[in-house]
Amino acid sequence: MSDTREQDYQARIAIYPRSVKGRFRTLKWGILALAYAVYFLLPWVRWHRDYGAAQAVLFDIPGRRFYLFDLIVYPQDIFWLAGFLMIAAMLLFLVTGLAGRVFCGYFCFQTLWTDVYMLFERLVQGERPARIRLSKQPWGAEKILKLGATHALWLLTAFATGLTFTLYWADAPTLFKEIFTGQAPFPAYATTVFLTVTTYVMAGLAREQVCTYMCPYARFQSVMFDRDTLIVSYDDKRGEGSAGRAKVAAGLKTREERQAKGVGDCIDCGYCVQVCPTGIDIRNGLQYQCIHCALCVDACDTIMDKMNWPRGLIRYTSENALEGKPTRLLKLKNIGYGVALAIMVVLLAWSILTQPQLDASVAQVRQPLFVQLSDGAIQNSYEIKINNKTQQTVALRIELHGLEGAELDTGRIDVVHLTPEHSTRVLARVRYHVSDPSVHQREILFRVVPLDNEDLSVLELPSHFYSR
Amino acid sequence: MSKPTEKKGAVQTTGHAWDGDLQEYNNPLPRWWLWGFYATVVFAVVYWLMYPAWPVGNTFTKGFNTITFEVDGEERTTHWNTRALLVRDMQSSPSAVRQREFLEQIAAASYEEILTDADKLAFVRSYAHGIYGDFCAACHQVGGAGIVGLYPNLANDDWLWGGTVERIEETLIQGRLGYMPSYRETLNADQMTDVAVYVLSIAGYEGGDADAIGRGDRIFHGAEGGCFQCHNVGGVGRTSQGAPNLTNNIWQIIDVPNAADHDARVELVKSVLRNGIQRQMPAFADRLSPIEIKVLTAYVHQLGGGQ
Numbered sequence: 001m002s003d004t005r006e007q008d009y010q011a012r013i014a015i016y017p018r019s020v021k022g023r024f025r026t027l028k029w030g031i032l033a034l035a036y037a038v039y040f041l042l043p044w045v046r047w048h049r050d051y052g053a054a055q056a057v058l059f060d061i062p063g064r065r066f067y068l069f070d071l072i073v074y075p076q077d078i079f080w081l082a083g084f085l086m087i088a089a090m091l092l093f094l095v096t097g098l099a100g101r102v103f104c105g106y107f108c109f110q111t112l113w114t115d116v117y118m119l120f121e122r123l124v125q126g127e128r129p130a131r132i133r134l135s136k137q138p139w140g141a142e143k144i145l146k147l148g149a150t151h152a153l154w155l156l157t158a159f160a161t162g163l164t165f166t167l168y169w170a171d172a173p174t175l176f177k178e179i180f181t182g183q184a185p186f187p188a189y190a191t192t193v194f195l196t197v198t199t200y201v202m203a204g205l206a207r208e209q210v211c212t213y214m215c216p217y218a219r220f221q222s223v224m225f226d227r228d229t230l231i232v233s234y235d236d237k238r239g240e241g242s243a244g245r246a247k248v249a250a251g252l253k254t255r256e257e258r259q260a261k262g263v264g265d266c267i268d269c270g271y272c273v274q275v276c277p278t279g280i281d282i283r284n285g286l287q288y289q290c291i292h293c294a295l296c297v298d299a300c301d302t303i304m305d306k307m308n309w310p311r312g313l314i315r316y317t318s319e320n321a322l323e324g325k326p327t328r329l330l331k332l333k334n335i336g337y338g339v340a341l342a343i344m345v346v347l348l349a350w351s352i353l354t355q356p357q358l359d360a361s362v363a364q365v366r367q368p369l370f371v372q373l374s375d376g377a378i379q380n381s382y383e384i385k386i387n388n389k390t391q392q393t394v395a396l397r398i399e400l401h402g403l404e405g406a407e408l409d410t411g412r413i414d415v416v417h418l419t420p421e422h423s424t425r426v427l428a429r430v431r432y433h434v435s436d437p438s439v440h441q442r443e444i445l446f447r448v449v450p451l452d453n454e455d456l457s458v459l460e461l462p463s464h465f466y467s468r
Numbered sequence: 469m470s471k472p473t474e475k476k477g478a479v480q481t482t483g484h485a486w487d488g489d490l491q492e493y494n495n496p497l498p499r500w501w502l503w504g505f506y507a508t509v510v511f512a513v514v515y516w517l518m519y520p521a522w523p524v525g526n527t528f529t530k531g532f533n534t535i536t537f538e539v540d541g542e543e544r545t546t547h548w549n550t551r552a553l554l555v556r557d558m559q560s561s562p563s564a565v566r567q568r569e570f571l572e573q574i575a576a577a578s579y580e581e582i583l584t585d586a587d588k589l590a591f592v593r594s595y596a597h598g599i600y601g602d603f604c605a606a607c608h609q610v611g612g613a614g615i616v617g618l619y620p621n622l623a624n625d626d627w628l629w630g631g632t633v634e635r636i637e638e639t640l641i642q643g644r645l646g647y648m649p650s651y652r653e654t655l656n657a658d659q660m661t662d663v664a665v666y667v668l669s670i671a672g673y674e675g676g677d678a679d680a681i682g683r684g685d686r687i688f689h690g691a692e693g694g695c696f697q698c699h700n701v702g703g704v705g706r707t708s709q710g711a712p713n714l715t716n717n718i719w720q721i722i723d724v725p726n727a728a729d730h731d732a733r734v735e736l737v738k739s740v741l742r743n744g745i746q747r748q749m750p751a752f753a754d755r756l757s758p759i760e761i762k763v764l765t766a767y768v769h770q771l772g773g774g775q
Contacts, residue, residue: 008496008497009496009497009498009499009501009502010496010497010498010499011498011499012498012499012500062562206500209498209500213498213501365611366611367609367610367611367613368609368611368612368613368623371613371621371623371624371772372624372717372718373624373625373626373718373773374624374625374626374713374716374717374718375716376716376717379624379625379772379773381623381772411583411589411770411774412580412583412584413583413584413585413586413589416586417586424586424587424590425586425590425593426586426589426590427589427593427770429772
């Protein structure tokens with residue numbers, strides 16, 4: 001089997017995508033500009049806070065909090081992350097169910113960064129034929145210069161990307177200075193280098209292989225397709241006719257001439273294949289490599305416009321629509337995703353908007369559950385944890401309610417002072433002379449009362465008192 | 469939709485055919501994947517050179533990587549291993565540094581400052597819980613409730629040796645010897661019954677006739693028993709001697725509150741009179757550092773009834 005042995009491992013088949021102009025390309029440049037503006041500028045946006053970081057978006061790991069504009073996320077809010085991820089998943093499912101791999105084609109950072117890398121490639125080395133020629137050319141000054149410049153630009157972009165990512169995790173101006181003066185902490189350098197390398201490798205060298213071999217999204221998005229899902233597709237019937245596609249030639253110039261001979265509208269110019277960033281031929285039908293970037297739509301529309309034929313030989317459509325059947329988007333699957341998405345969004349928004357500025361919890365000390373004191377009273381102990389999420393120092397007093405005759409002892413701590421964004425624990429002891437020994441468990445209520453602060457409401461913490 | 473690709477670019481098969489026409493596509497792995505595999509092999513070799521890896525006879529290859537850490541203020545360098553890494557992290561990791569800063573604050577603060585500051589007290593509770601678990605919980609139990617008959621309860625407000633921070637600290641530093649002599653030779657059975665009835669009466673238990681209580685009182689406060697010398701006049705206890713207060717209903721040695729009836733209670737008290745008590749708490753001055761003793765003192769003080 002010597003002939004198959006050679007094919008055990010396959011080298012990447014180089015792709016030299018041709019550039020294209022059109023509505024989808026313009027839309028994609030727009031999305032890219034917006035995404036880059038947000039990504040690269042956000043760490044530099046300053047934000048006024050009475051206490052805490054002056055950076056609008058900062059993921060402060062040592063401080064155990066995330067700053068997102070006026071929202072500060074603490075570790076105990078971790079379920080928001082779960083909510084956010086569920087929303088992202090549901091949104092992905094819904095959009096994929098309706099419109100296919102929109103995420104892949106328009107928003108995925110692999111697509112965005114690859115687009116930028118291809119732009120540099122084209123600016124330095126020229127259009128597709130020039131790049132193919134250059135790659136076949138023997139090594140010389142021109143090839144070294146052009147390839148070197150391309151890779152230098154790629155590395156620069158990769159470094160900017162990695163550095164910007166790192167800036168989200170510390171005060172951006174300070175860290176920026178530290179990085180270049182060699183004073184930044186090791187994790188900052190490690191993160192920057194790691195992301196520089198991965199960006200360079202993924203967007204520069206690996207490219208479409210990331211989508212075809214590595215990406216799990218690409219796989220499970222395909223699973224959510226059905227015959228009603230919007231896909232980028234070649235209109236086989238119109239393009240092939242009954243006699244197949246044919247180049248424009250004598251006797252095959254106008255649509256009428258071609259239709260008379262049974263030849264389809266596809267003039268086999270190959271533009272759609274040349275612009276494809278994953279190097280497939282859309283005319284072979286729906287393929288797993290297709291990221292639905294719609295560049296072939298732009299390419300084909302350009303040709304159809306030139307021929308003065310109607311656009312849409314390659315277009316957004318569905319398998320049902322191609323076969324002349326109605327496309328049904330309002331189905332149980334999509335409605336279900338939509339409802340789940342709406343519920344998650346409402347729950348997360350409600351949870352974030354109603355989060356208390358001051359929160360507290362009580363945990364009873366269970367070992368021992370109770371002790372008898374020398375005056376015959378029973379004593380239970382409780383640990384009260386208080387978390388101050390406000391931007392100001394608060395003074396708090398702990399009160400006990402709900403059990404007549406019970407006495408609260410917080411040791412020598414009368415008023416708890418809590419600095420902003422700080423939490424503490426107070427041990428509270430409750431003493432009670434049990435009059436009816438048959439009752440083992442009694443309801444009690446701790447009240448954490450903010451002093452001299454009308455913005456904060458009193459917190460009520462129900463608990464139990466045990467005497468046996 | 470997609471046509472069978474018998475044209476150019478047709479997928480290669482492995483060359484086998486089963487059942488006449490059943491063939492297997494050969495979709496080759498990408499070559500970069502192969503390079504990725506080679507990279508892992510190279511990584512493994514580098515790892516073997518840098519870190520402890522292969523068992524060889526009774527020992528193992530130690531690797532060229534080293535780690536430096538401090539033991540008792542002395543720097544040591546050894547081959548890289550996770551135990552040394554742990555030692556180093558315990559000394560110089562950011563959390564270790566923060567803990568040390570807190571400990572320095574505690575060391576500089578007076579007990580009064582610790583007990584009135586919620587943050588310091590919260591730190592003391594967290595930090596001392598570990599030391600308490602290592603050195604104290606074996607006898608006094610995790611929550612400090614002790615065991616009746618064996619180890620004193622630290623979670624209530626009844627203190628044998630005093631519940632102020634000064635006394636608790638003293639107890640930790642020098643240890644304690646709790647001793648009550650046996651009255652086997654001194655008192656006869658009837659006298660013991662009288663003393664037991666008296667002791668139960670001052671603790672609030674009814675039973676026994678007034679004559680017996682009177683006789684017990686006289687033995688307790690007289691030369692015959694001499695109990696008052698340690699337990700104080702009226703049995704209110706004396707913390708300088710570690711002698712418990714007998715007038716409350718807290719019992720360290722015998723489980724009086726759960727006894728069936730008065731006769732059983734009397735028997736329990738008599739058993740203490742007959743056998744005496746000898747208990748010892750070891751001194752911790754040599755085993756714990758001054759700061760650990762300080763943190764433990766504050767911890768024990770706040771367990772339930774510090775004075």
